[in-house]
Amino acid sequence: MIQFSNVFKRYENGHEALQNVSFHLPSGDMTFLTGHSGAGKSTLLKLMMRMEVATRGSVVIDGQQLSRLKPHHVPFLRRKIGVVFQDHQLLFDRTVFDNVALPLVIEGMDPREIGRRVRAALDKVGLLSKEKLSPIMLSGGEQQRVGIARAVVNKPPILLADEPTGNLDPQLSAEIMQLFRQFNAVGVTVMIATHDLELVQRMARRVMVLKDGAMIHDAPFKPQAATGGEG
Ligand SMILES: Nc1ncnc2c1ncn2[C@@H]1O[C@H](COP(=O)(O)OP(=O)(O)OP(=O)(O)O)[C@@H](O)[C@H]1O
Structure with missing residues (x-):
C-alpha cells in the first residue's frame, strides 16, 4: 500500500530532511513514526500526500508512483488519505457538523448522503450529540475527535496523523489512540x-524511528526499539 524506496528529500535551502529512507507499509497495517524534533517525520508524511516531492527515490501509494502523478490527479490521491494534525485546524465559525462535512462538500456530494456520512463519522468518535455546537465549545480532546471524524468522513483507506495527541493529557491521548x-x-x-x-x-505496534532524516529503526514492537528516537 505504501512503499518508500531510497527516498531523499532536500529542501530548497539545501537542508536534507530525508536520506535514503525505505520502508513498506502493507495495506491494513498500523505503525508509529517517532524521532527527535526536526528528524523528518512531517516531511515523510508530506511526501505521501504529495505536499512535497521526493528529490530522489520513489514513493508509491496504492500502486501509484507519486513523482509521476500529474497535478490534476493529486486531489484523487488526497481522497485516499485522511489526515489528522496536532492543531486539528477546525473552523470555529462553523458547527461541528459543517467542519466534518467540509471534505464531502468540496467533493460535491449529495447533501442527504453528506448528512448520513457525517453522522456516521461523528458516531464513531462519540460526538453525535454535539453536531450543532461550534468546536470552540468543545474540550481539546473533543476537538481532536472532530478532526479525526473529518479525516475519515470520506472513508479513506489510509489515515495519517502528525502529533495527534501533542496537546492532550495522557488519558485523552490514550482515548485518541484507541x-x-x-x-x-x-x-x-x-x-x-x-x-x-x-x-x-x-x-x-510497529515503530519506525527517524534520526536526522535517516530511518535508524524499523521493527515490530519491542520496548527498546523506540528509545533511539529520543533527544
Ligand atoms: N519547507 C522547508 N524548507 C526548508 N527546510 C524545511 C522545510 N520543512 C522542514 N524543513 C526542515 O527539515 C527538517 C525536518 O523537518 P520535519 O518537519 O520533517 O521534522 P519533524 O520530525 O516532523 O519535526 P517536529 O517533530 O519538530 O515536527 C528540519 O530541519 C526542518 O527545519
Missing part, C-alpha cells in the same frame, strides 16, 4: 507520527 486502533481494526492503514514514546510503547 480510536486510531478501531479504524485500523476495520482495515484502514494507519501511520502516526509522534514524540510520545510512552504511548507508543503501550500501543504495542
